[in-house]
Amino acid sequence: MVPISIDSFVNKHCKSNPAEEPSKLKKRIKEAVKDKKNGASCFNCNQEIWAIGSAVAYQGCFSCITGEADASEDYEIDEVCWS
Ligand SMILES: [Zn+2]
Known part of the structure; x- marks a missing residue:
C-alpha cells in the first residue's frame, strides 16, 4: 500500500x-x-484491518471492503502501513 499521513489523507478525501x-x-x-x-x-x-477503509466504510480488510485483491496503489495511514 502507499503510505500517507492522516492530515494528507483527510485533505485529499475531503x-x-x-x-x-x-x-x-x-x-x-x-x-x-x-x-x-x-x-x-x-x-x-x-485479517488485519485497513485503517482508511475502516474509517470511511466499516471495519474490514482491504479485500473485503473493496472486493479487490491488489492494494498496491491504494493508500494506508503511514504509521500502520506495514504490509
Ligand atoms: Zn477481510
Whole structure:
C-alpha cells in the first residue's frame, strides 16, 4: 500500500468528498489506526484491518471492503502501513 499521513489523507478525501467533515473524518481515522495497532481484525476474514477503509466504510480488510485483491496503489495511514 502507499503510505500517507492522516492530515494528507483527510485533505485529499475531503477535496473529492465535500460533504465530509474534516475533523470528524480525522477522528474516525485516528480510532481506526488505534484499532489496527490493537490488532483489530476484519469482520469477514480475520485479517488485519485497513485503517482508511475502516474509517470511511466499516471495519474490514482491504479485500473485503473493496472486493479487490491488489492494494498496491491504494493508500494506508503511514504509521500502520506495514504490509
Ligand atoms: Zn477481510
